[in-house]
Amino acid sequence: MAIGALMRSLLPVAAVVAAIISVWYALAVQMNSDWALDRAGQNGIELSFGALVKNTMSQDRPLLPAPHQVAVELWETTVEKKITSKRSLVHHGLITLSATVFGFAIGTALGILLAVGIIHSRAMNMSIMPWAIASQAVPILALAPMIIVVLYSIGVSGLLPKATISAYLSFFPVVVGMVSGFRSPDPMQFDLLKTYAANPWQAFWKLRVPASMPYLFTSLKVGIAASLVGAIVGELPTGAVAGLGARLLAGSYYGQTIQIWSALISAATLAALLVGSIGIAQRLTLRRMGMLR
Amino acid sequence: MTFIIGALAFWIGAWWANVVLSARPATLTVRIAVPILFGITVLVVWEGLVRGLDVPGVILPPPTAIAAAFARSLDILWVDFVQTVLKGALSGYAIGCGSAILTAILIDRSQFLTRGLLPVGNFLAALPIVGTAPIFVMWFGFGWQSKAAVVVAIVFFPMLVNMVQGLASTEPMQRDMMKTYNASYWQTLLKLRLHAAMPFAFNGLKICTTFALIGAIVAEFFGSPIYGMGFRISTEVGRLALDVVWAEIAVAALAGSLFYGLVALSEKRVTFWHPSNRT
Known part of the structure; x- marks a missing residue:
């Protein structure tokens, strides 16, 4: 039964992934063949179809690298390189990860604090909430290059500028999510606490905080994905020093497409790991609290 | 003091x-x-x-200086706005959301495809897709076409996931009723399911407005002609002309709010029947 259910959900996903990979291969052959034919024409060689396909799979700077080329590059730059090496993707990934997590922690903490202020002060609620909601429609990421340069010019460099961008991006989703989370208990439940003569402090810790947990994890998932994007974009204007964003930029400067794709896939893996670990924390916490069957 | x-x-x-x-x-x-x-x-x-x-103005210019820069460089800001928002973001948004809606309608006919594409789509929607910007700039050149392509890639999956959910949101009772009317697939789709999907579709459309602007601006950091909001921001930051940068950010904020506002307004028009719009 369990195997049947697993097959039912796994098989379609596997089919879709296989379809994506085969389309990728087909595109790689198609997009890279121009260059291969050009070279062959210059050298006066007639390429058979088999030779052409083989050529498109093994170019140094293909327009679209074939999946296995990216996989080989990923293997070489993660497993076979030392972590301390400048070419190791683990090294760059860790730099991006630290900025992401650091910024995410700051942004989340500040966001929760502001949400606490907002639910307890009517004036704060009415002045700040419309702006917090409106800020979701604004491309805040456009601020990234300026934050980096300004912080650099007052002597702050390294991790902190990137973390600032990450914090900024994860801040607003957390504020908006937590305000609705803290407000999610029924009026009836607040009334019950009042009949127990509970003070606001007790109502906050015993009712509002537990009730806000599902909202917290939902906004954390949005926040951490935004933080990662922030950290990657924050690495662009530093002149391609280190981090996954710097790998992307350096790759695009020098036409190293395989490097771009492997950096991209590491970023994707990192995002999946971060969102996934929050998902696991969510399941564990909610099950422990009896909110999940 | x-x-x-x-x-x-x-x-x-x-x-x-x-x-x-x-x-x-x-x-x-x-x-x-x-x-x-x-x-x-x-x-x-x-x-x-x-x-x-x-x-000093190179760290944080006062709002009056920003307003002055805004008024001074209206023509530049307008050119950048046309390039980035109208050409890059809007065309990409229309193509991406449109094709996502069509794809959702197509795959919705097959249980197998829906079950396969939905987890993959959910996964891809959470990824930092702005990272594809250098690739698209390489493929489609420095013009607005590469920006539109990045925007298409960013908005496609969030929109697809929302639309598929929306198409699945009709109640069995409603579908049964369409069946008793002997409605065909297309009639059910046009008269019931597309309407029921609209709240979900607009949820996706609203999220995607911000994504579209972000994609178009960030893609310009990787290469652009000598105008465009992302180009202006990165070069003026380099010249430490922060008042112009802030003016550009003000334009981005205005464009984002306007774009979101327009989508929200049409949502109110289209989904007037939805409980959240009834007062």
Whole structure:
């Protein structure tokens, strides 16, 4: 039964992934063949179809690298390189990860604090909430290059500028999510606490905080994905020093497409790991609290 | 010093006014006046502190300088706006969301495809897809086409996931009723399921407005012609002309709010029947 259910959900996903990979291969052959034919024409060689396909799979700077080329590059730059090496993707990934997590922690903490202020002060609620909601429609990421340069010019460099961008991006989703989370208990439940003569402090810790947990994890998932994007974009204007964003930029400067794709896939893996670990924390916490069957 | 004291005095005065105002019944005027007063306070405190503490313009220009830069470079800002928002973001948004909606309708006919594409789509929607920007710039050149392509890649999966959910959101009772009317697939789709999908579709469309602008701006960091909002931001930051950068960010904020507002407005028009719109 369990195997049947697993097959039912796994098989379609596997089919879709296989379809994506085969389309990728087909595109790689198609997009890279121009260059291969050009070279062959210059050298006066007639390429058979088999030779052409083989050529498109093994170019140094293909327009679209074939999946296995990216996989080989990923293997070489993660497993076979030392972590301390400048070419190791683990090294760059860790730099991006630290900025992401650091910024995410700051942004989340500040966001929760502001949400606490907002639910307890009517004036704060009415002045700040419309702006917090409106800020979701604004491309805040456009601020990234300026934050980096300004912080650099007052002597702050390294991790902190990137973390600032990450914090900024994860801040607003957390504020908006937590305000609705803290407000999610029924009026009836607040009334019950009042009949127990509970003070606001007790109502906050015993009712509002537990009730806000599902909202917290939902906004954390949005926040951490935004933080990662922030950290990657924050690495662009530093002149391609280190981090996954710097790998992307350096790759695009020098036409190293395989490097771009492997950096991209590491970023994707990192995002999946971060969102996934929050998902696991969510399941564990909610099950422990009896909110999940 | 007078600037700092003035700014702080204004802050305290405005805060007190807001506390008094918000204690009164929340009429429409109060609900609009309070956030606007707060916004003005932020600008006044910003202006006062920057002038009072002599913060150099290369770190944080005061709002008046930004407004002056805005007025001074209206023509540049307009060219950038056309390039990035109208050509890059809007065309990509239309293509991406449109094709996602069509794809959702197509795969919705097959249980197998839906079950396969939905987890993959959910996974891809959470990825940092702006990272594809250098690839698209390489493929489609420096013009607005590469920006539109990035935007298509960013908006496609969030939109697809929302639309597929929306198409699945009809109730069995409603579908049964269509069956008793002997409605065909297309009739059911046009008269019931597309309408039921609209709240979900607009949820996706609203999220994607921000994504589209972000994609178009960030893609310009990887290469662009000598105009465009992302190009302007990165080069003016390099020249330390921060007042122009802030003016450009103000344009981005205005464009984002306007774009979101328009989509939200059409949502109100289209989904007038939805409980959240009934008062």
